[in-house]
Amino acid sequence: MSQHKFLSGTIGGFTHALQHALESEELARVDGWLQRLDPRVKLVGLLALVVATAASRKLSVVLLIFAVALVMAMASHVQWKTLFTRVWLPVLGFTGVIAVPAIFLTPGEVFWRSPFGVVHVTHAGLRAAAMLVSRVETAATMSTLLILCTPWTHVLKALRSLHVPVEIVAILMMTHRYVYLLIETANEMFVARQSRMVGRLDAATQRRVATRTGGVLLSKTVQLGEEVHLAMQARGFRGDVRLLDQFRMETRDYAALMLLLGITAAALYVGH
Amino acid sequence: MNPSGTAVFEITGLNYRYDKVPALNGLSLKIGRGERIALLGANGSGKSTLLRILDALAFGDKGEVKFFGSPLTPQSMEDESFAYDFRRKVGLVFQNPDVQLFNPTVFDEVAFGPLQMGWTHGKVNEAVTRALEGMEIAHLWDRAPHRLSGGEKKRVAIASVLVLDPEVVLLDEPTVTLDPKSQSQVIDLLVDWKSGAKTVITATHQLELVDAIADKCFVMQQGQIMATGTPAEILSDGDLLLRTNLVHSHRHTHDGVTHSHPHVHGPGGHSHTH
DSSP states (O other): OOHHHHHHHHHHHHHHHHHHHHHHHHHTTSOOHHHHSOHHHHHHHHHHHHHHHHHOOOHHHHHHHHHHHHHHHHHTTOOHHHHIIIIIHHHHHHHHHHHHHHHHHSOSSEEEEOGGGSOEEEHHHHHHHHHHHHHHHHHHHHHHHHHHTSOHHHHHHHHHHTTOOHHHHHHHHHHHHHHHHHHHHHHHHHHHHHHTOOSOOOHHHHHHHHHHHHHHHHHHHHHHHHHHHHHHHHTTOOSOOOOSSOOOOOHHHHHHHHHHHHHHHHHHHHHO | OOTTSSEEEEEEEEEEEETTEEEEEEEEEEEETTOEEEEEOOTTSSHHHHHHHHTTSSOOSEEEEEETTEEOOHHHHHSHHHHHHHHHHEEEEOSSHHHHOOSSSHHHHHHHHHHHTTOOHHHHHHHHHHHHHHTTOGGGTTSOGGGSOHHHHHHHHHHHHHTTOOSEEEEESTTTTOOHHHHHHHHHHHHHGGGSSSEEEEEEOOHHHHHHHOSEEEEEETTEEEEEEOHHHHHTOHHHHHHTTSSEEEEEEETTEEEEEEEEEETTEEEEOO
16 A cells, blocks of 8 residues: 555544544434433343343344344434444454354354365354354444434433442543544644655555554543543533433333333343 | 632642653742732743642642642542532633533533532523623534634633633633634633632733733743733843743844844734844
């Protein structure tokens, strides 16, 4: 890859990530089924489904929970394309690395054998791989729906109202802000570097540049992150999340909670 | 805390180090109620560090800081009622507005402080609306702060501090990097505080602002107070300004003769002292 493509690709990646982060906040304010629910209901209901997914031993049950996630996504105006690019494809890539060897290594009844019998695929191997991938995809989809359909500050307040310790919530709050800073700072650094470069760099120099930039970037964002924390402290922040929006449970919230917990209970019963 | 005490801040023999690098060296000063102070000094003179210590965001290695007669220490800031009272009374506007803006909308940003103070939602809404209108940014209320221009960000940052109507306002280089119009708005605000209702401490190296925004100046260098005086006294001491790097030597040619003299940039151009 040329130096120009390497840098412009990196800058493009950072800008894309920032754009995604901004879109998430916008999607959380769209009028959809999940967006209308009380954040505590979403948190409890979707996490319960994640637990049911992890506990289920039947592929059909996991796939049914996945179907529920798809229906919720449609009702909340979350495009499948968004889920495909941000969840399904990356998760498939990560879990695939673990799942693919299981297809060949798990002992059991042979499903397919390669010429000369070098490798063989077993039914048990296929089931194990499918189970792993579908479980992770379903859990990741549920978690992403929660984040996409709820402003981040509401997720944090919901965690606090469910008695998650203030230290954990404060860490999550700072991490979210830190990620923004990291992307913004990285973007600025790469643009500044690109503006001062002429000609081509060989591969070894590019690697050296990338390593040094990474170190400086980390140091700069740590410093900025600390400054943000000080700015929060300066305005009275002591770890608790306080918002103007007040959470109020309405009939539809109780109904949705019952529905989600009912699906969870059924999945746990059938899938166990 | 005793608000009837004479000094808002009283610092005695304060030392502060960043790792092994000294930032403040035995600094002592006293700031009275309603005073408008300019902390003058070149970059790295310790102005920003001092402001952080005055806002109880950092604490010295040695020496004492008192706020209305009460020691300002990590222990005192752990006391809920002391910390609440202190944060309610003292506000700091950071030099870089980006670090101060971390909420999804401008309204949420300005509401952050009042919410931390536990105000009722009605009171928060009222105070935020007033602060946004005061800084002429009411039309930006639902915009994401990180998408604003530099001048707008600064005004949001100032509104987010003024919304609490603090008794003491600390400002770190409030006009640096602003366009002329935004600079002028911030200066107008600082001039308006001449009534003495607030104690205003502004760290700056822009000498042209000092006369309008301060009644008293502390000149800093290498973490120490080098001089104290009124703006007129400080600005007329050319040697002091040159020694503390607040003015620089300007070289130019008159009638074929090249010479140098102190040079100060001002709002209406720049001035020379021959």
